[in-house]
Amino acid sequence: MNGAIQLALVGMSSGSLLALTALGIVIAYRGSGIINFSHGIVGTVAAFAYWELNAGQGLSPVLAVPGALLAAALCGYLTYRLAIQRMARMSTLSRTSVSLIVLVVVQSALTLRYGADERIVQPIFPTDPVSLFGIHLGKDRIITFFIATVLVALLTACYGRTRFGLATAAQVENPIASAALGISPARIATSNWVIGSVFAGVAGVLLAPIVGVQIVTLTHLIVPALAAALIGGLRSFPLTYLGALLIGVTQAEVTRYVATPGWADAVPFLLIVLVMVWRGTGGGIRTAIVERRPKVGDGHIRPFILLTLVGGSILLLTLVFDLSYVTAMTITCTYGIILLSSVVITGYTGQLSLSQFSFAGIGAVITGLLLTRTGMPFLPAIALSLVATFVVGALLGVPLLRTRGVNFAVATLGSAVAIQGVLLQNPTYSGAYTPLPGPLTVFGWQVDSLVHPERWAVVCLIAFVLAGLVVANVRRGRVGRRMIAVRTNERAAESVGLNPWRVRLYAFALAAAIAALGGILVVFRQPTMVFERGFAAFDSILGISQVVLGGIGYIAGPLLGVLGHPGGFISTLLDSDSATTPLWIALVGGILSIWYLQARPDGAAEGLGRHIHLPRRSRPAPVTATTAAPPGRVPERTLRGQGLTVAFGGVVAVDDASLDVGPGEIVGLIGPNGAGKTTLIDAVTGATRPKAGTVTLGDKPIGSMRMHRRVREGIGRSFQSLELFDDMTVADNLKASVDARSGSAYLTDLVWPRPTAFTAGALAAVELFELGPDLDRLPTELPYGRRRLVGIARAVAAEPSILCLDEPAAGLSSTESAELGVLLRRLADERGMGVLVVEHDMELVMRVCDRVIVMERGRIIADGTPGDVRRDPRVIAAYLGDEPTEAEPREPVVARNETAREREEAEQ
Known part of the structure; x- marks a missing residue:
């Protein structure tokens, strides 16, 4: 028992040091909105600076510690000002990738300067033991625990009560508003990054005497520190501190009582999973709406160019290249396949995954076990391994995909560390250093890399081409449209009937299988199967920085990015056998990569395509319908919401509201800003879960359904903020709404993405809104009024029974507004659609609506015909102002200051 308690106390001490690193991550994130993945290497810089000053220059700890902390502060300042800040207008993915590249650059520089050997540092604090409740613990451990606890208290007070802390919170919540108040977002972000x-630096200096000064050990501290920061929600200092203590104690106990290696390293990942399961799937959808993401290719294949390149490469491999260039081609293709997986999960769906090299290792391990223990031929073993890794990816994706964005990146990095420790470095499971089971053959053709390296290179080249064709096929088909829709805007994707979680899960599993193919080819290039090298968690960090540089939305991006990989074409061209050559390539290439990404955040592939003038879309969008019959009347169903109450925290946005919309009826929903109109639409369409109340469509209760299921039942909607899929053409926006939802596309699109024709409903929407000339254009290329019509047409194309429109006339001229009213009337009268419309254009509302519902402060205060509502004294007092005459309807008075309650509702 005493042993367990002593281990817990030791774990708390190490956890307190871990907390210092985690707190630094939270501080940087609170100030900039970016997770600093180079945070661990900053602590390493401080540790080496302390060793240099103390052991090298003979300075006492009193002078050496401030010097080391100054080095850490300078490193953070330069990282933010020279790398991160200059990409302020770029996507979070691009800025996060820059922090990953900084990690590679600084790590390479430190290795060139100090090498990989461990250095011993004298203790800063006394180490003689102190007895606590009969348990002996070193004084240094107690002192570090006390330091961490005091710093947590100071941080909590500083950021909760001081002007600096409040300014930090303000600029993160709304940089534009805070700038208007005189707060400099750049200065606040830089200050937090430095702090x-x-x-x-404090963590690095205090850890140096305990674990020694070594690059790998201190750099890898970032993984459990990120887990602790995620437990704290990347905001709470006390919760981050407690999470770090929990990780430290759990790791200490697991190390003592679990004999199987690797499980202590898996603790942060397991805690991340538990936290995600406990917190659920919340949030973060609307914040992604305005974010600029890297461009993606269209996936079109140019057969002549492809055959020419492949044929020429095979001739070079077999007739021209010597062994060094054959090896370079092999490395480029195999690692390029692993990076192709990032194109699927990160490029197409926008989820930053840092576990792709781990899946590559899983595929290699499974193939090795099949070959050695079953005697299965090589190709069937590969095929079965890909299927198995797909399943493993899907199983891991179930908990991991309960979050998204930077949290997802942290979770996948944690899973990579767990896989590395439990599986890849465990000979019990992986059978490391096992000789290959006989010569490898493909269709009877011997392809052993030692005997026939050029043949193995050809196999790897063909494998890359096939994997690239799969990725291109996915992009061109229905599945690719689903992925891009989810990547662009998850809420809008749900509004057209897509299940974002299902799409992201498939992308994650498919990416795992593609990475497995690359991992298999990497391992079987050697005479023995080695799994513990080449698939480390930090290889995924290097890989993501490479593919972002090459162009993470393009098939050619992985090839361009992997050119600088150790053993690739760049190191071969330099013709150097020096062990430092890869380090210099990483250092110089990383610096150039940061500069290039600041100028070209979409990567080299996008710039290359523009320079050689490849067309963005090779053919016009098809506009043929699947049937020649015109669309008829939609199924007639009534939408009813009874007693709906929606609250955000302590603010009640909708209070016991009831409404109904019948077939062929246009119902207007009006009220002052902040009245709760959009929130009420969100409640009936499933975008917001009400606290109380019921929703039915026809006789079917739909209140428990997610938005995408309600859409399939017959509810369509548009959004006040448009929320179009800006990375897809107008035609693809409409197709995303009418595509068949069958799961067969997830399989067939891998090999044959069949073109999707417009349905009769989609063609009718194109004709009704006169979108024919705009089908092959991106929404961002259209005037604002046309873009709003595209949003309405996308909802109409699915032929819903009930159409919910949120301010459809906003931004339209009076003529366009009048034409919109005619179109809405036609949808109701000719198609039988029920229309619920939120609008401030009183002339439009009074002219086209059969009934008008008025809301004020979350409550419905009137429901009747337009004439009755215009004469209602409560409506006049709350919204319309003085009573208008029958001959001249009066415009609503909406220009007033928003209350704090209304602002909070808008933010929600």
């Missing part, structure tokens, strides 16, 4: 780096 966070100092905390990393």
Whole structure:
């Protein structure tokens, strides 16, 4: 028992040091909105600076510690000002990738300067033991625990009560508003980044006497620190501190009582999963709406160019290249396949995954076990391994995909560390260093890399081409349209009937299988199967930085990015056998990569395509319908919401509201800003879960359904903020709404993405809104009024029974507004659609609506015909102002200051 308690106390001490690193991550994130993945290497810089000053220059700890912290602060300052800040207008993915590249650059520089050997540092604090409740613990451990606890208290007070802390919170919540108040977002972000780096320095200096000064050990501290920060929600200092203590104690106990290696490293990942399961799937959807993401290719294949390149490469491999260039081609293709997986999960669906090299290792392990223990031929073993890795990816994706964005990146990095420790470095499971089971053959053709390296290179080249064709096929088909829709805007994707979680899960599993193919080819290039090298968690960090540089939305991106990989074409061209050559390539290439990404955030592939003038879309969008019959009347169903109450925290946005919309009826929903109109539409369409109340469509209760299921039942909607899929053409926006939802496309699109023709409903929407000339254009290329019509047409194309429109006339001229009213009347009268419309254009509402519902402060205060509502004294007092005459309807008075309650509702 005493042993367990002593281990817990030791774990708390190490956890307190881990907390210092985690707190620094939280500080940097609170100030900039970016997770600093180079945070661990900053602590390493401080540790080496302390060793240099103390052991090298003979300075006392009193002078060496401030010097080390100054080095950490300078490192953080330069990282933010020279790398991160200059990409302020770029996507979070691009800025996060820059922090990953900084990690590679600084790590390479430190390795060139100090090498990989461990250095011993004298203790800063006394180490003689102290007895606590009969348990002996070193004084240094107690002191570090006390330091961490005091710093947590100071941080909590500082960021909760000081002007600096409040300014930090303000600029993160709304940079534009805070700038208007005189707060400099750049200065606040830089200050927080520097403070966070100092905390990393404190952790590095205090850890140096305990674990030694070594690059790998201190750099890898970032993984459990990120887990602790995620437990704290990347905001709470006390919760982050408690999470770090929990990780430290659990790791200490697991190390003592679990004999199987690797499980201590898996603790952060397991805690991340538990936290995600506990917190659920919340949030973060609307914040992604305005974010600019890297461009993606269209997936079109140019057969002549492809055959020419492949044929020429095979001739070079077999007739021209010597062994060094054959090896370079092999490395480029195999690692390029692994990076292709990032194109699917990160490029197409926008989820930053840092576990792709781990899936590559899983595929290699499964193939090795099949070959050695079953005697299965090589190709069937590969095929079965890909299927098995797909299943493993899907199983891991179930908990991991309960979050998204930077949290997802942290979770996947944690899973990579767990896989590395439990599986890849465990000979019990992986059978490391096992000789290959006989010569490898493909269709009877011997392809052993030692005997026939050029043949193995050809196999790897063909494998890359096939994997690239799969990725291109997915992009061109229905599945690719689903992925791009989810990547662009998850809420809008749900509004056209897509299940974002299902799409992201498939992308994650498919990416795992593609990475497995690359991992298999990497391992079987050697005479023995080695799994513990080449598939480390930090290889995924290097890989994501490479593919972002090459162009993460393009098939050619992985090839361009992997050119600088150790053993690739760049190192071969330099013709150097020096062990430092890869380090210099990483250092210089990383610096150039940061500069290039600041100028070209979409990667080299996008710039290459523009320079050689490849067309963005090779053919016009098809406009043929699947049937020649015109669309008829939609199924007639009534939408009813009874007693709906929606609350955000302590603010009640909708209070016991009831409404109904019948077939062929246009119902207007009006009221002042902040009245709860959009929230009420969100409640009936499933975008917001009400606290109380019921929703039915026809006789079917739909209140428990997610939005995409309600859409399939017959509810369509548009959004006040448009929320179009800006990375897809107008035609593809409409197709995303009418595509068949069968799961067969997830399989057939891998090999044959059949073109999707417009349905009769989609063609009718194109004709009704006169979108024919715009079908092959991106929404961002259209005037605002046309874009709003595209949003309405996308909802109409699915032929819903009930159509919910949120301010459809906003931004339209009076003529366009009048034409919109005619179109809405036709949808109701000719097609039988029920229309619920939120609008401030009183002339439009009074002219086309059969009934008008008025809301004020979350409550419905009137429901009747337009004439009755215009004469209602409560409506006049709350919204319309003085009573208008029958001959001249009066415009609503909406220009007034929003209350704090209304602002909070808008933010929600």
